[in-house]
Amino acid sequence: MKDCLVLASIASRKSIAVAKSIKELLKLRVIGVAHTNHPHVFSRYFDKVHIVRVDRSNIRWVYAVLGIAEEHHCRAVLPIDFVDFYMFSKHSKLFEELSIILISPPHESIVVASNRVKCWETLGGIANFPSQLLLEREDNIENVYRLRPPLVVKNLGDNSNPTFHLDYETAIKDALSRAPVLVQEYVEGIARGYYALAFNGTPLLEFTHQRIIEYTPIGGASLGAQGVVKDPRLFELGRKIIKKLKWNGVIMVETRYSDEKGIYYVIELNPKFWGSIDLPETLGYKFSALLVALHLYGYNYALKLKKKLKVRNSSFVWLLDALRYIPKMPKVWLKLVNICMRSPTQCDIDLTDMPRCIDQTLKAFQRFKREKNNWIQYLDRSREQLKIWLDRYRKFLLNPSRVVVIDFDATLVRLPIDWNSVRRSLIKEGIIYPWESINRALTRYWLTDKELYHKLSELVKHYEFSALNNIEVIIPLKLIEKLRERTKICIATKQPVEIVINTFKSLGTKNIFDNIVGRDSSWGPIKTTLFKKCVELCNAEEAIVIDDKIDYLIDAYRLGYTPILATSNSYLVAKSYRLGIPSGEPEKIINMLLEHTLSYATKEP
Known part of the structure; x- marks a missing residue:
């Protein structure tokens, strides 16, 4: 008889891959134990399945799995989820007493x-x-103020249940309600x-x-x-x-x-x-x-x-697990469908394991209402943080000493450059590492070797110049001209200033910006530096930063600026919204600013 192995609990999406691997390479009999009814109990990859409806954090779960291992004369037990690893290892002596190997x-x-x-x-x-700290009680609240929002509050164990906060007050309130917790900079x-x-x-x-x-x-x-x-x-x-x-x-x-x-x-x-x-x-x-x-x-x-x-x-x-996106963001699921179509064997739909796939699909459809309710809760949790953002936005609108700092490529215009092809060429020339991006290489050289920085910048500029004849305008320049009548505008870009100026020349317009700060402006390619220089050059007290990268906007928020994400990607919109940062298509953002800068004197935005 083949050696036998128990997997517990197989009511986990990981269990199919684990069972297939063991059966294919080691030819073992695999006995599956589930703690609840689950699509995987119908999978062909388990020679026998047991359903034991007990709380996995109770020692009864350990005894039940051991009993099944003895019943089938199995040599070993392999945990699947964290709670299984935790409980079985905690009671490892019980396995030793029965001469059953615990793989943990x-x-x-x-x-x-x-x-x-x-x-x-x-x-x-x-x-x-x-940057983080352990918050156990009220007497170390002051330490939270050493961190820089946005903040994340997490439980200490496997179930972290993270919450996200743009200010100290909501973070502290949440942390104290479930202390001890970890409070981190996001x-x-x-x-x-x-x-x-x-x-x-x-x-x-x-x-x-x-x-x-x-x-x-x-x-x-x-x-x-x-x-x-x-x-x-x-x-x-x-x-x-x-x-x-x-x-x-x-x-x-x-x-x-x-x-x-x-x-x-x-x-x-x-x-x-x-x-x-x-x-x-x-x-x-x-x-x-x-x-x-x-x-x-x-x-x-x-x-x-x-x-x-x-x-x-x-x-x-x-793909089956991702059916949860259909009732809330169907485009995300369709994106995964496209990936699966390109490599049909690289997804969780297994035509040789149809009973499991059918049951998993049916259960996913049954959960649609719950998924939609969860999505509503996800959005609701963002509203409090959006109010905090709105307070900062009002300060911008009320202060005449202000500037809108805006990104260039993918925000104002789109440069038709195949950056992957450019990167491959630069790797071939030996100027960047095979594992790094052009963005990272520029920053690395700026901090370590200015000569190589300028060499790389010039090489990249060659590709940027070649794209000037086919530029796509994202924000109509007339809108920018109107907005400039009400606030200063500065471009903060990782492109050279020369590229920006020539872009507007190719579009038949003059420079309509108060300042342009690029990677060739003697301050380097690091976005936080570019943001600060824009604000400094415009002598502004308040700033809105519009960019297509969330990480740069987090940095902008920590500098005291008001961030807005420029994107039409619904997945990124939902992500930034959860952090309390509004987002939208670039043209709509400018229209919003036009409306609010005009009307704020008489009504709230």
Whole structure:
């Protein structure tokens, strides 16, 4: 008889990828245990399924899974979700007494990795974390004022339940209502993860990914992701962490990457299977099978299996899981459909596992009303923060010493440049690293080597000049001229000033801006510097900043300016709205400013 393994709980989207990996590579019988009725109980990837309706945080769950393992004469139990890892490892002696192998890190390791404060204290010397503090009671409220809004309030454990705040008062009120909590400065950036299967603090198998779409626009598990992210700094960060923790087992390091700063901020560690496990598994990175092999057959056997793996790069979308977007943002779901159509095997629709897929689809449709209500709550939670933004907006309208700072490319106009092609050319010439963006390279050289900075800037300018004959105007220039009658306007752009001036010449118009600050203005390419120079040159006391990048707008808010996101992307609109930052199409933003600057003397905006 084949060796037998119990997976618990399979009422988790991760369980299918885990079961497939183990069956394909190790040919084991897989027994699934679910704590509730779930589409996965119909999957063909489980040889036998048990449903045990008990609270997984109760020891009865441990006894139930052990009983099923004994019934089927299984050698080992593999947890799936965090609560499974936590509870089984906590009661690991029960497994030892029955000679059943528990495939899990030690309980003490899980506690350290999952506790945000302990993790921060342990890894602070080797990893960057958002500026943050532990708020336990009212007597350390004053410390919150050392942080810079926007702020995030999070629970300490696996269920972080984050809330977002543009001011101190709402953040403190929320934090005290559920203390102890972690209060962090919000970090905007590219969501990237480092995965590892480690043995004694050394990675046996590694993978990195980047999220495309998340459960909600502000964050959550992946609904679309791609990998591998070939940035050696991310691999280096992950390796340092698992070495410091002397980690054994699977772990994910969740980060936010600031492209301009070139910094990876550690958001949390996940000492369990991660929600996007399907992505590496379908690309040949068989984490699940190697983990089981390591525990059942030893390190050398697992190492031999690893050497046989054939891996590749691609994306994966959870199309069935993403049905939740249909009642709220159908365009997001259609975007994932397009990705799935390009790579049909890289999504969670499995034609060989139709009973599970059909049940999952039916349950998704049944949840539509609940999803819509959740979406309404998501939007409602933003209203209080929008009121805070509105207070700052009123100050701008009331102050005659003001300036509108506006981005150039993708906000005022659109330069028809294939930036991916430009980047490949620059990599080929050896002037930027294969893993970095042009934006990051410009900032890096500005801070380290001015000569190379100017060389790169000139190379990029060649492509920018070639695009001048086909520029698309996003905001009609007549609107800009009207707005300039009521407020000063300054362009803050990563393009050279020369490109901006020649753009308006090609459009047959004069310079209609008070100032233009670009990457060649002797102040470099860093957006916060460009914003500040605009305000300084215009001698303004209040400023509105219009940009198409949320991370730059977060920086603008921390400088005391009033940010507005320029975009027609509904996903980004919902994300910025949750932070309390309004957004819209650039032309509509200018029309709003025209209306309010004209009428504010007699009525509220």
